[in-house]
Amino acid sequence: MMQHLIILPIVLPLFTGLFMLLSRNGATRSRRILALASTSLLVVAGALQVIQSGDDVVRYYALGDWQPPFGIILVLDRLSAMMVLLTAILALGSVIYACAGDDEQGSNFHGLFQLQLMGVNGAFLTGDLFNLFVFFEVLLIASYALLIHGGGKSRIHSSFHYVALNLAGSALFLIAVGVLYGVTGTLNMTDMATRIPELDASQAGLAKVGAMLLLVVFGLKAAMMPLYFWLPRAYAAAPAPVAALFVIMSKVGIYGILRIYTLIFGAQAGVLADIAQPWAWWLGLATLALGSVGVIAARDLRTQVAYLILVSIGTLLAGIGMNSQQATSALLYYMIHTTLVTGGLFLLADAIARQRGKAGARIVRSRSVTQTAPLGILFFVGAMAVVGMPPLSGAIGKTLVMQAASLPSDKAWLWSILLANGLVSVIALSRAGSTVFWRANHKEETHETMGAMRGIALVFLIGASPLISLLAGPVTEFTEATATQLSDQQRYIRAILPADTAGGDA
Amino acid sequence: MEALYATMTGALAASGLYLTLRGRTFPVVVGLTLLSYAVNLFLFSTGGLTTDGAAVIKEHTDHYADPLPQALVLTAIVIGFAMTAFSVILAIRVRGELGNDVVNVTRGDEPREDKS
Known part of the structure; x- marks a missing residue:
């Protein structure tokens, strides 16, 4: 049973999603229960994978028992397991939120949501480059449909x-x-990693073209500097639970960069070693500055x-650009924090918009929200976490990333831009918070409250920030081990390829 | 043959790119379709161009064509088909909802509330 655990995060949402698409006329209640159950099971599966990968063995699952390098394989290492668990937790938060009513604004919300989860999990687990493409398409086509869920002009147009x-x-x-x-x-991918160092000069040039094209593709998914203009409009227009899930989609791009450019074009790749990192560094810093x-x-x-x-995204890319074990460990911690908190903030923005009548989520003077205290506290905690105020997780993440900058020039660039960004974000978010919560006309209140389900989802995602600050010890221990495992390509290769096909030096 | 093949793929890709950058939804969709044709042809050629080669196993021959790119192209065609169908439907929805088919209406990235 345990050896089939690797494929569970793909198969489970696939079957749940298909079942829901087939039984689309069933009762809303049963669909919600099924979606919640399936996503909760996914959290359990992710947690089991994290535990299983904790012994530092790289496991693979040969589909149809076609052994690597010939068949398609799924690979489970610490990084994949961590990403699967992170996806499941974020998805659980947004499914809980969606069950409060957003899922009924259009058809097939839960089915498409599960299929998108299948695509994301598949992208994290696959060990085959073309299969990665297929899973990208699965998650994209589900996201196209989810983006226009509920309809409306701005959604259709941005989609x-x-x-x-x-x-x-x-x-x-x-x-x-x-x-x-x-x-x-x-x-x-593993086999490719053994063949890249053996290429002669003319072939290496072609391989470099392929590698840089892949960087463009992953940069587009992750919203790297010149390729990010689609993101704000699409994410802001998407329904809140979908926008929250989309947060993990940009992390799929980051995962792709991290995986491809440590494994295939990593330190052992001869003339092609570490070709993406300088690009990631400078474009990451530019993304950070323009994002501010x-x-x-x-x-x-x-x-x-x-x-x-x-x-x-800018911070994560800069972390990849520093290209050290310490930096990788830091960025993984930061990724856990930022994914959950920004996902929660999307939901929070929606919850606030619902109580402000016509003003919606716009930062203007309008009627006050009904539940000032709970929403205000959640906004305060979320904002503090995301700008990186101690003692919440953002501060720990940003400090770890800044500590990882070792060269004086790296320090000068990263510290100044990251700290300036912190200041700008504090100003922007405190202005937004005080406008929304304090500059309000108290006369006309709507009597709409957010309800239990939405409250649970918000506390669940934004509460993750204090939680991972408390558990910073074990979490950083895990991310450090992940970074060590990522940097040891030979071990990864030996675990997957039999000795006689694994290049010259295996 | 290689030169002809490469020229055709390049011409398709260039036309696709040009159309993708046009301002109305229909040329954009056609452009994306042409681009995917060019990509499929390119993918097909990655195993090297072979004529009259056996794809899988044949006795008394060592003249083989690479079967893997053919399988990849098949997958890519299916996915490309689905995506084209989706973007056509979406373009029609855009036309219906917005009343025009201009892709690039200049407006900020703030989502607009619908006035219902």
Whole structure:
């Protein structure tokens, strides 16, 4: 049973999603219970995977028992397990929130949601480059449908941009995969990693083209600097539970960069070693700087949160650019924090918008929210966490990332931009908070409250921040071990390929 | 043959790119379709161009074509088909909801509330 655990996070949402699409006329209540049950099980499966990967053995699951490097494999190591668990926790929060009513604004919400989870989990677990493309498409087509869930002009309009851009991105992905296959003759990522160092000069040039194209594709998914203009509009227009789940989608791009450029084009790759890291560093810093401008310029809470995601993406990319074990460990901790908190903030922006009548989530003077105290406290905690005020997790994450900068020039760039961003975010969020909660006309109140389900979801996601600050010890221990495991490519290769096919030095 | 093949793929990709950058939804969809055709042809050629080669196993021959790119192209065609169908439907929805088919209406990235 335990050896099939690896594929469970893909199969479980697949079957739940298909079942829900087939029984689409069933009762709302039973669909909600099924969605909650399936997502909770996913959390359990993710937790089991994290425990299983804790013994530092890289496990693989050969589909159809076709052994690597010939068949498609799924690989479970610490990084994959951590990402699967993170996805499941975020998804549970947004499913709980959606069950309060958002899921009934259109059809098939829960089914599509589960299929999107399948795509995300598959992308984290697969060990095959073309299979990664397929899972990207699965998660994208589900996200296209989820983005227009509930309809409305701004959603339809922003979704056409999103779809066209991602279709172009998929075309680039296929070209990159084709180039790499043509050069190395394999699609298995591990096998590719053993063949890249053996390429001669002309082939290495082609492989470099493939590698840089892949960086563009992952950069588009992660919303790296020149490729981020789609993100704020799409995420701000999406329904709240969907926007919360989309937070993990940009992390899929970060995961792709981390995986491909440590395993295939990592330190052992000869002339192609570490080709992406300098790009990630400078573009990450640029994303961070422009994200800060967006945070302070935003006139809508949801747009502001979308720009906060860009800030986190910039920080993560800069962490990848530093290319050290310490930096990787720091960015993984920061990723857990930022994913859960920004997901929670999207839900919070929606909960606030519901109680302000016509003003919605716009940062303008209007009627006050009904539940000032709970929403205000949640906003305060979320904002403190996301800007990086001690004692919450954002402060720990940012400190870890800043500590990882070792060269004086790196320090100068990263510290100044990251700290300036912290200041700007404090100003922007305190302005937003005081406008929404204090500059209000107390006469006309709506009597709408957020209800128990939404409250639970908000506390669950935003409460994750104090929780992972309390558990910072065990969490950083895990991320440090993950970073060590990522940097040891030979061990990863030996675990997957039999000795006689694994290159010269195995 | 390689030169002809490469020229055709390049021409398709260039036309696709040009159309994708147009201002109305229909040329954009057609452009994306052409782009996916170019990508499929490119993917097909990654195993090297072989004529009259056996794809899987044949006795008394060592003249083989690489079967893997063919399988990849099949997958890519299916996915590309679904995506094209979806973007056509979406373009029609855009036309219906917004009353025009201009892709790039200049407005900020603030979501607009619908006035119902």
